[in-house]
Amino acid sequence: MNRKGFTLIELAMVLVIIGLLAGIGITALGILVKRAKVNSTKEIVNADVEAVLGYTFSIGKIPDLSTFLTVVRNKKDSFGKDIVYIYDSGLTSYCGRLKTNITVYICSDAACTVPVQTIRNVAFIILSGSANYNNQTAGAGEITTPTVIKVYDYGIKVDDYSGDLNRVEPYDDIVKWVTLSELHNNEKCKPLYIDPNQNLPEAIEDAPYRAKIDVSGGVPPYQFGTWNGSSCDTTSLWNGYGLSLTTDGYITGTVNYDTDSNKGSITGCEGNITISNICVKDSLGDEITIADNLNIKVFPQQVKILTDTVPPAYEGSSYNITFFVSGGGDSYTWNIQGSLPPDLTFSNGQITGTVQSDSGCSTPSPYNFTLEASSCGMTAFKGYVLTVIDPDCNSSGGGSGGSGSCSSVTVFNAGDIRYYEKGTVFLFWCIASTRCTEFTSATVSNGECITVYRDFRCRRIESSYGFNTLVNYDTNNNCEVNYNNGRLSDR
Structure with a gap:
């Protein structure tokens, strides 16, 4: 058999081919190892973010740097470099804030003149310098003043943090952040x-x-x-x-x-x-x-008729009384049920007229009637008894009531402590013209009125009277009447 070995040239070529194949395999293996470490680092960063969130949602504040190291399980990335934690120091007191000092720019070029995206009110950031071992983004620690942190597209040659390896190279940092709005999803962190x-x-x-x-x-x-x-x-x-x-x-x-x-x-x-x-x-x-x-x-308040009683009427004398009301609106619808003395009429909250007179002494029966005042869908009722007095039956022959000659009547408080305002009669109301004053006595002239209150601020009305009503109670015509806890009597 004829055997022939490799020539030196053939042997050299075989060795070159084997070397090339080995080199390609080693390079491919390095790429695969690097890729695995990058993916593992991404998982570490994600896990650390979840750990910080778990702490924040349970405690109600984000951790500071020293607490961060006790909260997370992985403090280093897959390349053996420390995981970087950046946070707003103001949020360690409580996460329910409205704004933070951290803003993230997403940059598509090294100058980052116009960011692709701006993320405001970032609570914290966790990052790794990744495969090049160079943190190109920012240093770890607390942020106390408004700060912009730039995150670049992969491959852009840049280095924004000189505190690590101070060299410009393709950007490959792995960065993840959480904003306030994400924290606010937890009840304890509501803004x-x-x-x-x-x-x-x-x-x-x-x-x-x-x-x-x-x-x-x-x-x-x-x-x-x-x-x-x-x-x-x-x-x-x-x-x-x-x-x-x-x-x-x-x-x-x-x-x-x-x-x-x-x-x-x-x-x-x-x-x-x-x-x-x-x-x-x-x-x-x-x-x-x-x-x-x-x-x-x-x-408005419930409609209420304030006038408690009506003064007596006198045969042959004019009679005039205005009924005061509170609550409802500014206008009232009135209605009367019952009877009034002849020649006295009721209209718009007033009884007016002159009582019929006869010869000799007579004792007419009291007249009973009920008034109804309505406004704003509310109605008030109040019953009254009007007594007619015949002056011919007065043995002393004095007292002419409403037909007397008094130009003013002085009212004396004979009851408990009260307060009053004096005013003028306008339509159905007594419009105050004086300040709230403690009631001992008050002089009321024609066209005037007095409103008496139970409290010193003049808010709780007890009674209100006009001049004509007061005159009708002055049966002895001495121009004086007594007031006793809501009732009038001659003095």
């Missing part, structure tokens, strides 16, 4: 919030009112104020219509929506108080304003 659609309780005119503006999120205690266009001024608080806003969010006071109306009454039977520019600040300094107005619906 400061005022519901613009909340319904404040309805109010009654000339009645006490107290309501609370609802606020949630942030960190109590809250301070309310007035929004000045750029910030919440807690030294300026809304007030109006007899109400005021307290710094802790209560609206209190006595409603005075319609200042021109009778007490407890509202023109048009309904009103609306608008509260605008309300804002609130929490203990962390976050502040928010209500975009829309808050509204309080105002309704």
